[in-house]
Amino acid sequence: MSLRLPVRHPERxxxxxxxxxxxxxxxxxxxxxxxxxxxxxxxxxxxxQTSQIAPSALPSPILEIRSTTDWLLDGQPVSPDLLPAALSGSDDILHLMIDKDAEASLLISALGHPELASREVRLVTLRAGPGQ
Known part of the structure; x- marks a missing residue:
């Protein structure tokens, strides 16, 4: 007696x-x-927290943004329109300082400035001392 098994078809x-x-x-x-x-x-x-310290103790060049029109470059007031001329002699690194309570739109609009697009931007934060 032989046992016949069904043949398997690979396509099935x-x-x-x-x-x-x-x-x-x-x-x-x-x-x-x-x-x-x-x-x-x-x-x-x-x-x-951001605190007031002398600009000479900060890295250079440092751009401090207080409002849309109140910008300080190394402690000196600078207009956002005149920023390219003020940064012409500096290296490719720009330190940016902004208050922690400032609106995010202020930082975003500042980073969208054409002069900052070609530079390396480093955010600077200052730690408040123990009695502040």
């Missing part, structure tokens, strides 16, 4: 995607477990 094979679906579901579960955890902020967190 179907790929089983259940393992891939299970992997994706497990990855999503792990992602939502990690992303859903509440993070705690440290209790001793202190934000940096």
């Amino acid at each position: 094979l179907r790929i089983d995607t259940s393992l891939a679906i299970v992997n994706i579901v497990l990855l999503l579960i792990f992602f939502f477990l990690v992303a859903g955890q509440e993070t705690r902020t440290p209790q001793d967190l202190r934000l940096a």
